[in-house]
Amino acid sequence: MTDKKHISDMLSGKIIVLDGATGTELQKRGMPAGVCPEIWAIENREIQKSIYKSYADAGSGIIYTCTFGANQLKLQQYGRDDVENINRTLAEMAKEAAGSKALVAGDIGPCGHFISPFGDIDFDDAVKMFKRQVQGLLDGGADLFVIETQMDIQEARAALIAVKEITDAFTIVTMTYEPDGRTLNGTTPEAALVTLQSLGADAAGCNCSTGPEEMLNLVKRLKGISRVPIVAKPNAGMPRIENGKTVFPMGPSDFASFALPFAEAGVNMMGGCCGTTPLHIKLLADEISKYKPLPAAENNLVMLSSPAEALVTQKGSSLQIIGERINPTGKKKLQGELLEGKLSIVRAMASRQQESGAQLLDINAGMPGIDEKETVVKIINTLAPVCRLPLVIDSSSPDVVEAALRIYPGRALINSISGEKSKMEKLLPLAAKYGAMFILLPVADNELPSSHKRRGEIAETVYEKAEKMGFTKNDIIVDALVMTVSSSPDAALETLKTIRWASENGFSSVIGLSNVSFGLPHRVIVNSSFLSMAAASGLTHAIANPDETALMWAKHASALLTGKDKDASAFLEFASLHSETQAGTRTAEMRESSSQPAGTDISSDSIREGIISGIREDIVIHVNRALEKGGEPPEILEKIMIPAILHVGELYDSRKFFLPQLIASAETMKKGFEILEPLLGEKGRKSCGKVLFATVEGDIHDIGKNIVVLMMRNYGFDVMDLGKDVAADKIIKAAKEFKPDIIALSALMTTTMVKMPEIIARAEAENIRVPFMAGGAVVTREWAGSIGAHYSKDGVEAVRVASSLIGGKI
Amino acid sequence: MLRYINNITLRIDYSTIFSALGYKRKSTELPDLFRKEIKGWIDEALHAVKLDAVTARCEISFPDDESVLLSPEGSNPEGSQPETIRIASASLRRFLSSSSKALIMGITAGSAVTELIDKYQIENMTKAVVLDAAAGEIVDAGFDYIVSLLNRELARESGRLLSKRFSPGYGDLTLNAQGDFFRLLDMEKLGVTLTDSFILKPRKSVIAITGIVY
DSSP states (O other), X not given: OOOHHHHHHHHHHSOEEOOXXXXXXXXXTTOOTXXXXXXXXXXXXXXXXXXXXXXXXXXXXXXXXXXXXXXXXXXXXXXOOOHHHHHHHHHHHHHHHHTTTOEEEEEEOOOSSOBTTSBSBOHHHHHHHHHHHXXXXXXXXXXXXXXXEEOOHHHHHHHHHHHHHHOOOOEEEEEOOOTTSSOTTOOOHHHHHHHHHHHTOSEEEEESSSOHHHHHHHHHHHHTXXXXXXXXXXXXXXXXXXXXXEEOOOOHHHHHTTHHHHHHHTOSEEOOOTTOOHHHHHHHHHHHTTSOOOOOOOOOEEEEEOSSOEEEEETTSOOEEEEXXXXXXXXXXXXXXXXXXOOHHHHHHHHHHHHHTOSEEEEOOOOTTSOHHHHHHHHHHHHTTTOOSOEEEEOSOHHHHHHHHHHOSSBOEEEEEESOHHHHHHHHHHHHHHTOEEEEEOOBTTBOOOSHHHHHHHHHHHHHHHHHTTOOGGGEEEEXXXXXXXXXXXXXXXXXXXXXXXXXXXXXXXXXXXXXXXXXXXXXXXXXXXXXXXXXXXXOEEEEOTTOHHHHHHHXXXXXXXXXXXXXXXXXXXXXXXXXXXXXXHHHHHHHHTOOOTTSOHHHHHHHHHHHHTOHHHHHHHHHHHHHTTOOHHHIIIIIIHHHHHHHHHHHHTTSSOHHHHHHHHHHHHHHHHHHGGGSOTTOSOOOEEEEEEEBTTOOOOHHHHHHHHHXXXXXXXXXXXXXXXXXXXXXXXHHHHOOSEEEXXXXXXXXXXXXXXXXXXXXXTTOOOOEEEESTTOOHHHHHHTTOEEOSSHHHHHHHHHHHTTOOO | OOEXXXXXXXXXXXXXXXXXXXXXXXXXXXXXXXXXXXXXXXXXXXXXXXXXXXXXXXXXXXXXXXXXXXXXXXXXXXXXOOOOEEEEOHHHHHHTTTOSEEXXXXXXXXXXXXXXXXXXHHHOHHHHHHHHHHHHHXXXXXXXXXXXXXXXXXXXXXXEEOSOOBOBTXXXXXXXXXXXXXXXXXXXXXXXXXXXXXXXXXXSEEEEEEEEEO
């Protein structure tokens, strides 16, 4: 292993050139398809050593060991379990070949399985598995480590933790991004960088998937927020398939021409991935040696991340809401659910708070009667894949905090670490190990300070200790300690002073907002006023309920008034979503657009418009209004509603309407008809004919059938709907009793479709002589014809076919 | 060895789901608020879906012109050798004729989204139809995700997947084969069950097979 500092020193003087592809070079030198590359490389030692050497000779300052797939799970596919041995051998070969020309990076690739919560491999099992590989590489003399081509951020974390728990070696982590700029699992480059650099990656970046052109933009994005050197290893162009083979089209000199733009973008280590050769690397090395590396930019960025996205903000630039809802205190329903081990309320709360505008989500599962650690882990595993907001781990137990930090596939915020000695001793090292940010609670042993001065002193003490572990002020948010104003009149003022102290001393600040109004009436007013005052004092975070619209108005108005929302765009966007005039649904739009000129028959036009627009909510009012005005039920139906729904059918046929519009209209018609039906007199509505409908036995799909039934009823058919998975016997029995004019059958699967001719044959045998209709996803016009049934492709056609079968005119 | 992929996260275009519902960019006239409402329903479907998948790589051989033998690679977690299955289907035999191996995939959108669809079939059929289409497209996109994942890995072995997939119900591959694939993939671990008529439950669950070529 080479001292980390040595590599950092190298990086301050030059852009280090990495190696090029190993896999494609092995193939060129005769490795057959489908074999284990690592085992083949050992069996063909001289070939592998010549590849290593060719890159060292070409100018690579660091070469990667040929151990991309040399992990336990991949090797098992080839019946091998001597993980340490294989890794050690390949690292030794690399060291021999590289000599003094290049350092050797022990290469760790993906294990071929995803790690929980994205896959079936338990996180700690993954760490254990990678440790075997790390140990082998270390024994073989690897100078540093590289974890590459990762698309699962959790797997990258597991591998990085595996390295860090064994050695202090310099470790590079590169993820692979699709052309759309995210990993296949949906992680943005920023999210990955924030997570990995906090967790202790010494350099980070991207490799594979795209050519240099596409990767350049990623390097630019990463450089702006990186605290570590940036690494890029693009393919030799975007791969394409030619004659069934994957081809990388970019030649060595074109590849090397990207040296300047990458250097300007701030790359610190660059090599090539699939399709690149020693010549690509030689030309790149010649070219890139002309440029000096750019150091990481100094900045005041506060950075957190979820598995999907990063939350990166200039310190003090905005007020962020930490959604407080996921906390069982005082919530009976949530308590009950957590006790049962269910999480549907938690999921709903997370999604709701995200929609309401929270930027972070507080997770607290502290309540009597449950295993807090197990519950928090379960909540994280449930929310991490679906929630794009970073999580805040809210627990007083170091055990719980550690379990949560270990498995959270992002950069979390700890709520909180106080100045109490035992808390600091346990929690600060945990925060450092997992790279978490933390809320600093300015409380000391047996002391809850009431003055902002004393709070500042305690905060400074904690910070001094944290700084020694690598934390900066960007990583810490000081809790300004909100006390209840009803019991202590100066408490709120002291909190504001603490916020100002934090801001003046370079810290972010946070308050648990609602404490301030405890015991008072009209708490929302007090809370939102206090939030505005705190924002004016420089508050950066508030733990609050984002569903309280008044608070969110205060947040946005404060940003506007303190010059933090310069073009008012955030305020206007919030306003556009929450103004009364905009808050309506389609109903509001409909009401506005149907302001009729005087003298027209408003209700009849409204009924027609209502059906065509599919506004179910208003149809009852319109029909009732028409009745009040003396409209005759049969006339309303025949002269307004039926023509309207016929018109909808035409709009659907001409593709001016698509399926949801057709159904919304049909449902509106149905709702209107429900009012008229009892008024149509003894004769009721004149039936167009009787249809017996069923989805055949074995088939559980019935949404299509339900649509057709809805349509047919609207057009005046008397439909008996037997539902789904209906046996032939039941259909025959119903046919005898109901005496339909038509029997309509639906099937969605090829296996169940074959029930249709059986039913038709049964009906014939029982002397039931009525026409059959057939439809459903797998049924074709030809097939329906072949079994003697009438086909229709959708609800509109079904109405027409049914109508013609009984001699109607629709 | 089986490989599970849980909580697959997808970025899905609204336009894909709109198209599945018959939306035509040139002709469909859709008021903005209705469009917004439908997008909200699609988001709701995305929230309700829990997309989990399982895959198995298999050695293939063709004992005759009308059947395929599939033997899963690697061993079961307890060390035993997985069972070889024989699928009688000339069309699958033809589909896989140029492949060296096969990949069997099972995927499910979970029961929450189907429960939601059933609930809305009673309360709001329009919404149910949108949720149903969204869930269907999400499952389809899930297959695309697995294919790109596997292709990325296979590229390093100079292999790739066929661009098409084959599912029970296509050609002469009967749904009965679904039972064999279902057992091979141990889909019960994903909370999926098989009905007597070889249909997967919850409804938004699909099995497909494709070839690996080198």
